[in-house]
Amino acid sequence: MKFQKVLLATGVAVLAFASVAAAYTFSSNLTVGSTGAAVSALQNWLIGAGYSIPAIQSGAANPGYFGAQTQAAVKKYQAANGIPNTGFVGPLTRAALNAGSNVMTSGGTCPAGYTCTATAPVTTVTCPAGYTCTSNSTGTVTGGQTGITTPGVQGIMSVTQGPISVSTAYAGQSKVPILDARIQAQYSDLAVQSLQLDLGSSTSIYNYVYSKVYLIDPSTGNVLTSEPLNSSTVVQNGNNYAVGLSGFNFIVPKGTFKDIQVAVDLYPTILTQYLTTWYTNIDSQGIRSVDGAGVNQYGPLGGTGVNALAGFTTGFGQGMVVQQNLTLNASANVSLDAASPLVSSVPVTNLTTGQYLGLPVLVFDVNSQGDNLHLHNATVNITTSGQGSVTAAYLYQGSTPIMSASVVAGTNGQFTAVFNNIPDGTAGATIPINTTVPFTVKVDVSGLTAANSSQLVQASTTSTLTIYNSADSSVTINGTASGNQQTVLGQGLSFSLSGTPTITKVVASQDQSGNATDTYTATFNVVAQAVGTSVTFGLPGAAQPSFGTTSTGINLAQIYQNGAAISASSLPAGNTVGLDGSIIASYSAPTNTTISSNGLSFTLGINQSVTIPVTYSFSVKNPAANVFGVQIQGISTSAGTSTFMANQTQWRTSSI
Numbered sequence: 001m002k003f004q005k006v007l008l009a010t011g012v013a014v015l016a017f018a019s020v021a022a023a024y025t026f027s028s029n030l031t032v033g034s035t036g037a038a039v040s041a042l043q044n045w046l047i048g049a050g051y052s053i054p055a056i057q058s059g060a061a062n063p064g065y066f067g068a069q070t071q072a073a074v075k076k077y078q079a080a081n082g083i084p085n086t087g088f089v090g091p092l093t094r095a096a097l098n099a100g101s102n103v104m105t106s107g108g109t110c111p112a113g114y115t116c117t118a119t120a121p122v123t124t125v126t127c128p129a130g131y132t133c134t135s136n137s138t139g140t141v142t143g144g145q146t147g148i149t150t151p152g153v154q155g156i157m158s159v160t161q162g163p164i165s166v167s168t169a170y171a172g173q174s175k176v177p178i179l180d181a182r183i184q185a186q187y188s189d190l191a192v193q194s195l196q197l198d199l200g201s202s203t204s205i206y207n208y209v210y211s212k213v214y215l216i217d218p219s220t221g222n223v224l225t226s227e228p229l230n231s232s233t234v235v236q237n238g239n240n241y242a243v244g245l246s247g248f249n250f251i252v253p254k255g256t257f258k259d260i261q262v263a264v265d266l267y268p269t270i271l272t273q274y275l276t277t278w279y280t281n282i283d284s285q286g287i288r289s290v291d292g293a294g295v296n297q298y299g300p301l302g303g304t305g306v307n308a309l310a311g312f313t314t315g316f317g318q319g320m321v322v323q324q325n326l327t328l329n330a331s332a333n334v335s336l337d338a339a340s341p342l343v344s345s346v347p348v349t350n351l352t353t354g355q356y357l358g359l360p361v362l363v364f365d366v367n368s369q370g371d372n373l374h375l376h377n378a379t380v381n382i383t384t385s386g387q388g389s390v391t392a393a394y395l396y397q398g399s400t401p402i403m404s405a406s407v408v409a410g411t412n413g414q415f416t417a418v419f420n421n422i423p424d425g426t427a428g429a430t431i432p433i434n435t436t437v438p439f440t441v442k443v444d445v446s447g448l449t450a451a452n453s454s455q456l457v458q459a460s461t462t463s464t465l466t467i468y469n470s471a472d473s474s475v476t477i478n479g480t481a482s483g484n485q486q487t488v489l490g491q492g493l494s495f496s497l498s499g500t501p502t503i504t505k506v507v508a509s510q511d512q513s514g515n516a517t518d519t520y521t522a523t524f525n526v527v528a529q530a531v532g533t534s535v536t537f538g539l540p541g542a543a544q545p546s547f548g549t550t551s552t553g554i555n556l557a558q559i560y561q562n563g564a565a566i567s568a569s570s571l572p573a574g575n576t577v578g579l580d581g582s583i584i585a586s587y588s589a590p591t592n593t594t595i596s597s598n599g600l601s602f603t604l605g606i607n608q609s610v611t612i613p614v615t616y617s618f619s620v621k622n623p624a625a626n627v628f629g630v631q632i633q634g635i636s637t638s639a640g641t642s643t644f645m646a647n648q649t650q651w652r653t654s655s656i
Helices: 037-048 068-080 091-100 204-209
Strands: 013-016 117-121 132-135 141-145 156-161 168-170 176-186 190-198 210-217 222-228 234-237 240-252 257-266 277-282 287-290 296-299 316-323 331-336 344-347 356-369 373-386 389-397 400-409 414-419 436-446 454-461 466-468 476-478 486-489 492-497 502-507 517-531 535-538 557-561 564-566 584-586 601-604 609-621 628-632 635-637 640-642
Touching: 037 068, 068 091, 091 240, 156 287, 156 296, 156 316, 168 257, 176 190, 176 240, 176 277, 176 287, 176 316, 190 257, 204 210, 204 240, 204 277, 210 240, 222 240, 240 257, 344 356, 344 492, 356 373, 356 454, 356 486, 373 389, 373 436, 389 414, 389 454, 436 454, 486 492, 492 635, 492 640, 502 628, 517 535, 517 628, 535 635, 609 628
Parallel strands: 168 316, 331 476, 344 486
Antiparallel strands: 013 117, 132 141, 156 176, 176 257, 190 240, 190 277, 190 287, 210 222, 210 257, 234 240, 277 316, 287 296, 331 356, 356 436, 373 414, 373 454, 373 466, 389 400, 389 436, 400 414, 454 486, 492 517, 502 517, 517 609, 535 601, 557 564, 557 628, 584 609, 635 640
């Protein structure tokens, strides 16, 4: 009976075919030199199927020894049935022999290399591992290709060491890559079918450290094959111990390379004496593939092992540092979040009661390393000055409230809010492994009336944060976070910026002496709100303009040269800042304000707000490679001089 390389089915069919010999299950690989009952069964099967073994058929030799004639018969059988004709009876050949020597019944799967006739419908047809099968409109599953597209072409296999992304493995981890083999195919496609992993000279590596080994396609993450590591699967090979991985068919197209990775599972608990560096190796000719001509190719060739002390002398390998379970080594990093409030002044949200409830004062980040963590305790220090009081604090993750806390008064304006015993599982308190979660602290400020006009609030975390790992044990915490000062006004003038300050430069042509003059213009959109009272601003022509150079000795605007604050006199010799040696401020009275009779000031009505575009300009001769920026340091009005923005970068332009 002759078989064809076609799988016939309805796409949902039970498969059956006739026996060609007495039933025998081939369970071990066979090759030249093999002996025993399995070899006898193989020879009888081949002769019965029409593949000649003359010495046995003539009686010159008895069955049971795998010689050259048996190998030749195996090659013919493999070639006729679409199996790489290597003469080696491996997993693919055994699967075909086992399927061809038994009658398939309901629910069976047609093996590659055979014609199978459907007898009854079933729900699925499984394509053999390593093969590609497709269904067509006539209800036939076709395929059975090993993936080799270069039949009859002999190839060359080159094996080198590829990269892996980790150098440390932890107890309890699964599928940790420990070695990468980069396989290059020349002239022919290659079907990689086996790999031998050298585990070194100590049995401890598989008894106490690695529990299972995998072969993985890193491009897809698919597991090609796997083996548990124990005394049944690991064999002694000279002075070392090795495990074989087979039963897969990994195709490397000609002219390309592909990686395969060796990965391992680690025991959940590893004793301290085994927490060290463990080496594994792929020895010379430890990888076998088959080319289009059916010839076995082996690699890597020669080379020096990763560690002669581990007993590796050829091929390549790598060491992996094994450490205790990550849960026990988990840690947390605390830092200030970029969204934490900048230095600012804000009015109370309720002028009648003089309150600002839920004032954001701090956003801090917690970054988890090594485990899923959860915030258990958070102690926040709150520094205050001025009038009014801070009465309560709240902890949020995003918009999710986690816990509230009373604010306990200390000395010299120091208060403490303790968010204590946050249960595991509380919404928002979890920090998933290797992620960063922001937490927001808000406070209630009260008692700010016209008589008690302002309250300064600043919050920070301390080292008394407690963060638990998944086993509810405390982890090491690195870092703290300190928020910026918030000025809350019951009466006065609050300021903020709309958008980001900008600066431009115009380069003038050179004069007759060869001097070039650059003119810089910085623009700020200042938002002002009069809280509980009306406020008067001085215009540029006034004795004391609100936006100017100085106010009673205070620099209201500052030039920055190369990132450092300077005065006009600090500029290089021959440079001139502005027409009068200073920064020129330009702004005008916004709409919805009242201009004074002399036109030198304007008044912002009680509880009104406006945006005031302010520009500062100055000129510099021969700036060379220097760059310049402008900072607002203060604003002077009838309500006093506000300087909370001094040296705060959000009130500074970039430098050009």
